[in-house]
Amino acid sequence: MSQETTPKQDERFARGPQKTYSLMELVRGTSPMVDKGPDDTVFSFPVVALIELLLLLGTTVFLLFFSLLRDAPLEELANPDIVTNPAKAPWYFMALQELLLHMHPVLAGIIVPGVVVVFLIILPYIDYDNSDAGRWFATKRGPKWVFFTALYTTLAQAFLIVFDEKMGLRGLGAASPLILQVIGPILFGVVLFGIPMFIVWFKKPTRREWMLVIFTIIIVSAVVLTISGFLFRGPGMHLYAPWNMPDGYNPWSSL
Amino acid sequence: MTTWSQRITRSRVWRSFFRHGWPDNPLDRSLVMTTNIFFHLHPVKVSRASLKATYSFGLGILATILFGILAITGTLIMFYYVPSTERAYEDIIFLQTKVPYGQLMRNMHRWAAHGMVLVVVLHMVRVFYTGAYKPPREFNWIVGVILLLLTLGASFTGYLLPWDQLSYWAITVGTNIAGYAPFIGPDLRMMLLGGVEVGQNALTRFYALHIMVIPGALLLLISLHIWRVRKDGGLAAQRKAEDSLNIVGEETL
Numbered sequence: 001m002s003q004e005t006t007p008k009q010d011e012r013f014a015r016g017p018q019k020t021y022s023l024m025e026l027v028r029g030t031s032p033m034v035d036k037g038p039d040d041t042v043f044s045f046p047v048v049a050l051i052e053l054l055l056l057l058g059t060t061v062f063l064l065f066f067s068l069l070r071d072a073p074l075e076e077l078a079n080p081d082i083v084t085n086p087a088k089a090p091w092y093f094m095a096l097q098e099l100l101l102h103m104h105p106v107l108a109g110i111i112v113p114g115v116v117v118v119f120l121i122i123l124p125y126i127d128y129d130n131s132d133a134g135r136w137f138a139t140k141r142g143p144k145w146v147f148f149t150a151l152y153t154t155l156a157q158a159f160l161i162v163f164d165e166k167m168g169l170r171g172l173g174a175a176s177p178l179i180l181q182v183i184g185p186i187l188f189g190v191v192l193f194g195i196p197m198f199i200v201w202f203k204k205p206t207r208r209e210w211m212l213v214i215f216t217i218i219i220v221s222a223v224v225l226t227i228s229g230f231l232f233r234g235p236g237m238h239l240y241a242p243w244n245m246p247d248g249y250n251p252w253s254s255l
Numbered sequence: 256m257t258t259w260s261q262r263i264t265r266s267r268v269w270r271s272f273f274r275h276g277w278p279d280n281p282l283d284r285s286l287v288m289t290t291n292i293f294f295h296l297h298p299v300k301v302s303r304a305s306l307k308a309t310y311s312f313g314l315g316i317l318a319t320i321l322f323g324i325l326a327i328t329g330t331l332i333m334f335y336y337v338p339s340t341e342r343a344y345e346d347i348i349f350l351q352t353k354v355p356y357g358q359l360m361r362n363m364h365r366w367a368a369h370g371m372v373l374v375v376v377l378h379m380v381r382v383f384y385t386g387a388y389k390p391p392r393e394f395n396w397i398v399g400v401i402l403l404l405l406t407l408g409a410s411f412t413g414y415l416l417p418w419d420q421l422s423y424w425a426i427t428v429g430t431n432i433a434g435y436a437p438f439i440g441p442d443l444r445m446m447l448l449g450g451v452e453v454g455q456n457a458l459t460r461f462y463a464l465h466i467m468v469i470p471g472a473l474l475l476l477i478s479l480h481i482w483r484v485r486k487d488g489g490l491a492a493q494r495k496a497e498d499s500l501n502i503v504g505e506e507t508l
Contacts, residue, residue, distance in 0.1 A: 041300040043284040048301055049294070052320075055313050059320050063370070067362035074351070077344045078423035080452065087424040089432070090414050092372050092407055096432055105435035120400045123383075124393035133389040134304075134491030146384070208386065215383055254421055255369065 094229030104181045127211045153220040298485040305490035314378035321371040328364040338462035343418035387491035395483045412465035
C-alpha cells in the first residue's frame with residue numbers, strides 16, 4: 001500500500017502525532033459518537049450561559065451610562081412647510097442617498113441595492129466549497145487581498161465622490177442625460193470593480209477569493225458612502241469638513 | 256438530615272417546574288439545555304474553537320440582547336405614546352420632562368436601535384469573512400439577510416414616531432427613494448405612507464409596523480436563526496483544516 005493514499009480510518013479523524021492508539025474495548029451501542037473521532041467540545045451549560053449573561057450585563061451597563069451622558073435628539077414639531085437643509089435619511093440609508101447624488105434615481109435607489117441584496121442571497125450557492133468554512137479570510141493570501149482591496153476601494157470611492165462634486169456631473173446631467181445615466185455609472189463601475197478585479201484575475205483566484213474581493217468592494221463602498229453622506233454633506237448636500245459646516249449645522253445632531 | 260434547600264428541591268412543586276438535578280454532571284447539564292425553552296435553542300455541547308472571543312466577537316448574541324433591550328424600553332415608551340400627529344410630539348416632550356426616567360428610557364431605546372443596526376451589519380461582515388455561510392449553513396445565511404433588512408425596517412419605522420422635523424424629513428427623503436422604483440415605485444410609496452405625503456396615515460402605518468409587525472417577524476426569525484445554528488452543527492469555527500468535514504456512514508465497520 002502506497003503512503004500517498006490516506007488510510008480509511010484516518011479520513012474520519014486525523015491522528016495526533018504525539019499520541020498512540022490502541023483498542024481498549026468493543027462496545028455495542030447507538031451513540032452518535034460511533035465511527036467519529038474524539039471531539040473538542042464542552043457542555044454549553046454553564047459556559048455559554050455565563051458568557052451570555054456577562055454580555056447582557058455589559059451591554060445594559062454600557063447603554064445605561066451612554067444614555068445618561070447623551071440625550072436622544074428631538075427637534076421642533078414636524079412642519080411640512082419648512083424643509084430642513086440638508087434633509088437627510090437615517091444614517092444607515094445615507095449610502096443610498098449619497099449614491100443618488102451621483103447617478104440616476106432608478107439606478108442608485110433600486111438597481112444597485114437590489115443587485116447587492118440578490119448577491120448576498122445567492123452568495124452561498126456561488127461559493128459552496130466548505131473546506132475553508134470557519135476560518136477568518138480562508139486562504140493565506142486572503143487577509144492581504146482584503147486589506148489592499150479595502151484600501152483601494154476607500155481611496156477610489158473618496159476620489160469619485162470628490163471628483164463628481166468638483167466636476168459637477170450632476171449639473172452636466174441636466175444638459176445631457178447621457179452623462180448622468182451612462183457615463184457616471186460606467187465610471188463608478190470601472191473604477192470600483194473593473195480595475196481591482198482585472199488585477200486579481202492574473203493571480204488566478206479561487207471562488208472564495210473572488211467573493212472576498214467583491215464583498216470587500218461592496219461593504220467598504222457602503223461604509224465610505226455612508227460616512228461621506230452622513231458626516232461630510234452639509235446644506236444643499238454639498239461637501240464640507242464636518243467640523244466646519246455653514247449655518248451651524250452639526251451632522252451628528254441627526255442621529 | 257435534610258437541609259432546607261434539599262427540602263425545596265425535592266418538593267412536588269419544584270420537581271414539577273424543573274425536570275433536572277443540579278447541573279454538575281453531564282446528564283443534568285444536558286437536561287438543563289433540553290428542558291428549558293430558551294436554552295433549547297442552543298446546542299448541548301459546543302466546540303472549544305467556537306468559544307474563542309476573536310472568532311465570533313459575540314456579535315450575534317449582542318444583536319439579540321439589543322433586540323431584547325429594545326423590546327423592554329419600547330414597551331415602557333408605549334405606555335405614554337399616542338401615534339397621532341396632534342399628540343405624538345407632545346407625548347415625547349411629556350415623556351422626557353414629566354415621566355420619571357422617561358428621558359433615560361427614550362435615550363436607551365434610541366442608542367440601542369442604532370447599536371443594533373451597527374451590530375447586525377458587523378455580524379454579517381464577521382460571518383462572511385469566516386466563510387460561515389457555506390454548506391450546510393446557506394439557509395441560515397438567507398435568514399440572516401432577511402433579519403438585516405427587518406432590522407433596518409424596524410429602525411426606519413421607529414424614526415418617524417417622535418414626529419419632529421428630523422423624523423419627518425428623514426422619512427420623506429427615505430420613502431422618496433422607494434418611489435423611484437420603475438412601475439411599482441409610486442404605488443409602493445403610496446402603500447407605505449397611505450397617501451402622497453407623510454401624514455397621519457403614514458404615522459399610523461409606521462406605528463403598527465414598528466410595534467407589532469416587524470418585531471413579531473424579528474422574534475420568530477431570530478428564534479429560527481439561533482435554533483438553526485444548532486441544527487447546522489453549531490458555529491462553523493474550526494481549529495484545524497482536517498476537522499472541517501466529518502463524513503460518516505458511507506461504510507460501517
